[in-house]
Each structure stands twice: as structure tokens, then as C-alpha cells.
Amino acid sequence: MxxxxxxxxxxxxxxxxxxxxxxxxxxxxxxxxxxxxxxxxxxxxxxxxxxxxxxxxxxxxxxxxxxxxxxxxxxxxxxxxxxxxxxxxxxxxxxxxxxxxxxxxxxxxxxxxxxxxxxxxxxxxxxxxxxxxxxxxxxxxxxxxxxxxxxxxxxxxxxxxxxxxxxxxxxxxxxxxxxxxxxxxxxxxxxxxxxxxxxxxxxxxxxxxxxxxxxxxxxxxxxxxxxxxxxxxxxxxxxxxxxxxxxxxxxxxxxxxxxxxxxxxxxxxxxxxxxxxxxxxxxDTSRFIDSTIKEWLGALSTTERQRFIDALFDIIEATDITSFTELSSNWLQRARAMGEAISNLDAESRAMLIQTLKLLFETGKNNIRLILPLREREEDKKDIVKK
Missing domain, CATH: 3.40.50 (Rossmann fold)
Structure with missing residues (x-):
């Protein structure tokens, strides 16, 4: 609250x-x-x-x-x-x-x-x-x-x-x-x-x-x-x-x-x-994000984490920004530069990036299924107390 x-x-x-x-x-x-x-x-x-x-x-x-x-x-x-x-x-x-x-x-x-x-x-x-x-x-x-x-x-x-x-x-x-x-x-x-x-x-x-x-x-x-x-x-x-x-x-x-x-x-x-x-x-949001990120990182080796982060920031740096506050200016041009950076990745790096993001998505999807029933149980308890 x-x-x-x-x-x-x-x-x-x-x-x-x-x-x-x-x-x-x-x-x-x-x-x-x-x-x-x-x-x-x-x-x-x-x-x-x-x-x-x-x-x-x-x-x-x-x-x-x-x-x-x-x-x-x-x-x-x-x-x-x-x-x-x-x-x-x-x-x-x-x-x-x-x-x-x-x-x-x-x-x-x-x-x-x-x-x-x-x-x-x-x-x-x-x-x-x-x-x-x-x-x-x-x-x-x-x-x-x-x-x-x-x-x-x-x-x-x-x-x-x-x-x-x-x-x-x-x-x-x-x-x-x-x-x-x-x-x-x-x-x-x-x-x-x-x-x-x-x-x-x-x-x-x-x-x-x-x-x-x-x-x-x-x-x-x-x-x-x-x-x-x-x-x-x-x-x-x-x-x-x-x-x-x-x-x-x-x-x-x-x-x-x-x-x-x-x-x-x-x-x-x-x-x-x-x-x-x-x-x-x-x-619940904090617990969901915490568990998702911990499980996601736990499924990646140290080398895989480094490769993913290096690839991600290579894409960001392709926009020539030095600060994230600059993203709001010329955003269309920045988005185009990031798209080009992704397309210029070698096949192995691009596949690694996609697979890692897919793993994050799947982990989050599994965790939200666990949290939703918990919320439902908490709502049931509130209803019982009201009655």
C-alpha cells in the first residue's frame, strides 16, 4: 500500500x-x-x-x-x-x-x-x-x-x-x-x-x-x-x-x-x-522480479552472462549515446541504430541474445503463475475476515 x-x-x-x-x-x-x-x-x-x-x-x-x-x-x-x-x-x-x-x-x-x-x-x-x-x-x-x-x-x-x-x-x-x-x-x-x-x-x-x-x-x-x-x-x-x-x-x-x-x-x-x-x-512485484532474475542468472554460466551483457551494451552504444538521458532525443534515429547493430551481430551472438532473452521471458512466465495463486489465497483470506 x-x-x-x-x-x-x-x-x-x-x-x-x-x-x-x-x-x-x-x-x-x-x-x-x-x-x-x-x-x-x-x-x-x-x-x-x-x-x-x-x-x-x-x-x-x-x-x-x-x-x-x-x-x-x-x-x-x-x-x-x-x-x-x-x-x-x-x-x-x-x-x-x-x-x-x-x-x-x-x-x-x-x-x-x-x-x-x-x-x-x-x-x-x-x-x-x-x-x-x-x-x-x-x-x-x-x-x-x-x-x-x-x-x-x-x-x-x-x-x-x-x-x-x-x-x-x-x-x-x-x-x-x-x-x-x-x-x-x-x-x-x-x-x-x-x-x-x-x-x-x-x-x-x-x-x-x-x-x-x-x-x-x-x-x-x-x-x-x-x-x-x-x-x-x-x-x-x-x-x-x-x-x-x-x-x-x-x-x-x-x-x-x-x-x-x-x-x-x-x-x-x-x-x-x-x-x-x-x-x-x-x-508481490518485488518478489516476482527478484525470483525471476535470480533464477534466470542461475541458469546462465558466468561466461554466458558476460557475453549477453557485452552484446546488449554493444547494441546500446551503437546509438553513440554516453548517457541514458540522451535516448529521448532523436529516438527514431537511436532505434534505427540499435536495429542495425542487432542485424550486424554474427549469427552465433544473435542466437545467444535471443535465447537468453527467451529464457528470461520463460522464467518470468513460470514465476507469475506461482504468484497469482498466492494473491488469490490472500484475497480469499480477506473475504473470510470480512464475513
């Missing part, structure tokens, strides 16, 4: 913004806010090295105000980025966030090795730090790296996340919290599980906000066991991204004002006071 309210992290600023961290301890909602802040383009505004006296959120917000919604190259920001900047600016005017300091902003993008990575560290007045990893952006390279997680561990961004966390642990004293939204949540968990022993001891909590999990071999590693009780996963009730692969931690299900994949949007998560509004179970 979708809430009729719309209280979210923006409302949290109104309710809790006047309370310093000394007056009201760190909450899971604070974690989501810092995860959203990680999406901001801090290039040229935040030092790349970890520093105790980096600029405050209030100071960085003033620099954004002078940018007139344009990046360091003068290009205008997207509407989504403007929303992030406005939210950050409102946080900068609160007692709770104004004096939080930023440092160690790193932003790596490499088309050749299929890497999209960014991270920033927030230093709180009490001497603790929140290490925030950025989620997937709209770039084709960023999404390709996410898909690569289905057959490769670690991907380059996971390597970079471990190195980044070790850099922070060396340069900054105090307790650590680590987190991120979407892929950023996955990077946070991976970095915490595979960093050094002494760095891991300083970690107070790791937050995965609707980010994908890992394969079973990765989860079996010692670092995951040592983090038991400190891993926290949050997913909306119709989660898709956050249900991918396996999780070692139990997840908390958060109510969202959106539907379907739109629930991935952190601004849609319902907040009440210092906490999320939670529900007991994920939706």
Missing part, C-alpha cells in the same frame, strides 16, 4: 534541522541524506585529500549558489541535479548540517575499463565521519559496470572503494559510518568487508540504501562475518535494485510514495520523526 502522506527527507530538515547531532544522535535518515549528498558534483569545491578542516556544508552551498546551476565546464545541470543542490542548500541552513565538513572528494570515470566511481567524506562535529559512496549515474558506462557485477567480483569501482576507505582511515581519526544509495550502498558494504582489520574495527555502521548485493562466494568471506550487527540494508516495498544478488544482512522495508522502479528514488521514502516508516514485507 502506498502512503497518502509525502513526508520525506525534505520534511526531515524541517522537523530535525534545528537539532544538532549532540542533541539528537545520528539516525538512519541522516545516513540517507548523506548518501543523497554524494550525488552532488563537488569537483573543484571539495579537496581531494582527507582533511580535518575541509569546507563546511554551509560554505560549499555558498559556492554552489554562485555557480548559477552550472558545472565547472559551464554546462547547465539537469533538473535532477538542481533538486539535489537545492536540497543540499536547505540543509546548509540548518543547525544540524551547516557545520559538517567535507573532504576527500574523488570522482573517477573511465570508459575503457568501464568504471564510474565517486565518494566524499563528511566529518561531523563529534569527530566521527560518514564515508559516502555515490550510486550509479545516468552514464552508459556506470550502468554497464553495475551489470558486470552479475559475473565479476570485484568490479573496478569496488577496488576503488576499498582503497578510498583505507585512505580515510589513515588520514582521519574517529569512528566511521559508511553508506551509499544504489550502487553506492554496494560499494560501502564491499569496502567495509574487504578493508584492513584495524580500519574495520573503527566502523560503527554500514548502510546499504537499496543497493544490490553480492554473489554467495563473496558473502562467505571473513569480512562479512566480522561486520555482523553493523550492516544495515534499507529497501522500499517494491524494491528491484536492492533485491538483486544476495545479501548477508537482513533488510528493513521502507514505505514509499511512488510505485515500481520509481521507489528507488530516495526522496520518495516516507519518514516520520527520526525514523523511516516501515512495512512488513516487500510487494
Amino acid at each position: 502506498v502512503s497518502t502522506t509525502s513526508t520525506n527527507i525534505e520534511d526531515y530538515l524541517l522537523w530535525r534541522g534545528d537539532l544538532s547531532f549532540a542533541m539528537s544522535p545520528f539516525t538512519p535518515v541522516d545516513n540517507l541524506m548523506f548518501s543523497v549528498f554524494a550525488y552532488l558534483p563537488f569537483d573543484g569545491l571539495v579537496p581531494s585529500e582527507a582533511e580535518k578542516r575541509g569546507p563546511t556544508i554551509a560554505e560549499v552551498a555558498q559556492r554552489f549558489a554562485r555557480s548559477n546551476y552550472r558545472d565547472i565546464h559551464g554546462h547547465p545541470f539537469s533538473e535532477r541535479m538542481k533538486q539535489h543542490i537545492d536540497f543540499f542548500s536547505r540543509a546548509a541552513n540548518t543547525e544540524r548540517f551547516a557545520r559538517v565538513r567535507l573532504s576527500a572528494f574523488q570522482n573517477r570515470f573511465d570508459r575503457e575499463v568501464e568504471t564510474q566511481f565517486a565518494a566524499v567524506t563528511f566529518s561531523l562535529p563529534d569527530g566521527s565521519h560518514y564515508v559516502a559512496f555515490r550510486g550509479t549515474d545516468a552514464t552508459v558506462v556506470g550502468w554497464k559496470e553495475d551489470f558486470n557485477m552479475s559475473f565479476m567480483t570485484p568490479v573496478p569501482a569496488q577496488h576503488l572503494a576499498v582503497a578510498y576507505l583505507e585512505h580515510i582511515a589513515r588520514r582521519l581519526h574517529g569512528k566511521l559510518r559508511i553508506g551509499g544509495h544504489s550502487k553506492g550502498g554496494n560499494l560501502a558494504v564491499y569496502a567495509a568487508a574487504f578493508c584492513g582489520f584495524w580500519s574495520r574495527r573503527r566502523i560503527r555502521a554500514v548502510y546499504n540504501n537499496d543497493g544490490p548485493g553480492f554473489n554467495e562466494k563473496t558473502i562467505a568471506q571473513k569480512g562479512f562475518r566480522e561486520l555482523e550487527g553493523r550492516l544495515f540494508a534499507y529497501v522500499p516495498q517494491s524494491s528491484i535494485i536492492g533485491m538483486l544478488l544476495e545479501h548477508s544482512e537482513r533488510y528493513t522495508i521502507v514505505q514509499s510514495t511512488q510505485r515500481g522502479i520509481a521507489q528507488h528514488d530516495p526522496y520518495s521514502w516516507v519518514v516520520q520523526g527520526p525514523n523511516f516508516v516501515c512495512v512488513d514485507t516487500v510487494s
Whole structure:
């Protein structure tokens, strides 16, 4: 059920913004806010090295105000980025966030090795730090790296996340919290599980906000066991991204004002006071997609997964786009380019692509047959209760 309210992290600023961290301890909602802040383009505004006296959120917000919604190259920001900047600016005017300091902003993008990575560290007045990893952006390279997680561990961004966390642990004293939204949540968990022993001891909590999990071999590693009780996963009730692969931690299900994949949007998560509004179970849609994708991937070998993903993205890249936001422009020309790319595949690759998609369709068809009777039984129970 979708809430009729719309209280979210923006409302949290109104309710809790006047309370310093000394007056009201760190909450899971604070974690989501810092995860959203990680999406901001801090290039040229935040030092790349970890520093105790980096600029405050209030100071960085003033620099954004002078940018007139344009990046360091003068290009205008997207509407989504403007929303992030406005939210950050409102946080900068609160007692709770104004004096939080930023440092160690790193932003790596490499088309050749299929890497999209960014991270920033927030230093709180009490001497603790929140290490925030950025989620997937709209770039084709960023999404390709996410898909690569289905057959490769670690991907380059996971390597970079471990190195980044070790850099922070060396340069900054105090307790650590680590987190991120979407892929950023996955990077946070991976970095915490595979960093050094002494760095891991300083970690107070790791937050995965609707980010994908890992394969079973990765989860079996010692670092995951040592983090038991400190891993926290949050997913909306119709989660898709956050249900991918396996999780070692139990997840908390958060109510969202959106539907379907739109629930991935952190601004849609319902907040009440210092906490999320939670529900007991994920939706039928989430369970259906989760079981379908897991069964589908389980039926494919590692090599088959890689070949399918490479072929799929070769078709997408034939349109000459670098970002999925570009698909809406010249869509007829883009569709024609993808059609030509499919026809230019060799017979073996084309047959592989068709067979893999057919397997996905068949898996989904079988799973929907299982879910429909379940829904019918639940409806019968409701009728009995009414009677």
C-alpha cells in the first residue's frame, strides 16, 4: 500500500534541522541524506585529500549558489541535479548540517575499463565521519559496470572503494559510518568487508540504501562475518535494485510514495520523526522480479552472462549515446541504430541474445503463475475476515 502522506527527507530538515547531532544522535535518515549528498558534483569545491578542516556544508552551498546551476565546464545541470543542490542548500541552513565538513572528494570515470566511481567524506562535529559512496549515474558506462557485477567480483569501482576507505582511515581519526544509495550502498558494504582489520574495527555502521548485493562466494568471506550487527540494508516495498544478488544482512522495508522502479528514488521514502516508516514485507512485484532474475542468472554460466551483457551494451552504444538521458532525443534515429547493430551481430551472438532473452521471458512466465495463486489465497483470506 502506498502512503497518502509525502513526508520525506525534505520534511526531515524541517522537523530535525534545528537539532544538532549532540542533541539528537545520528539516525538512519541522516545516513540517507548523506548518501543523497554524494550525488552532488563537488569537483573543484571539495579537496581531494582527507582533511580535518575541509569546507563546511554551509560554505560549499555558498559556492554552489554562485555557480548559477552550472558545472565547472559551464554546462547547465539537469533538473535532477538542481533538486539535489537545492536540497543540499536547505540543509546548509540548518543547525544540524551547516557545520559538517567535507573532504576527500574523488570522482573517477573511465570508459575503457568501464568504471564510474565517486565518494566524499563528511566529518561531523563529534569527530566521527560518514564515508559516502555515490550510486550509479545516468552514464552508459556506470550502468554497464553495475551489470558486470552479475559475473565479476570485484568490479573496478569496488577496488576503488576499498582503497578510498583505507585512505580515510589513515588520514582521519574517529569512528566511521559508511553508506551509499544504489550502487553506492554496494560499494560501502564491499569496502567495509574487504578493508584492513584495524580500519574495520573503527566502523560503527554500514548502510546499504537499496543497493544490490553480492554473489554467495563473496558473502562467505571473513569480512562479512566480522561486520555482523553493523550492516544495515534499507529497501522500499517494491524494491528491484536492492533485491538483486544476495545479501548477508537482513533488510528493513521502507514505505514509499511512488510505485515500481520509481521507489528507488530516495526522496520518495516516507519518514516520520527520526525514523523511516516501515512495512512488513516487500510487494508481490518485488518478489516476482527478484525470483525471476535470480533464477534466470542461475541458469546462465558466468561466461554466458558476460557475453549477453557485452552484446546488449554493444547494441546500446551503437546509438553513440554516453548517457541514458540522451535516448529521448532523436529516438527514431537511436532505434534505427540499435536495429542495425542487432542485424550486424554474427549469427552465433544473435542466437545467444535471443535465447537468453527467451529464457528470461520463460522464467518470468513460470514465476507469475506461482504468484497469482498466492494473491488469490490472500484475497480469499480477506473475504473470510470480512464475513
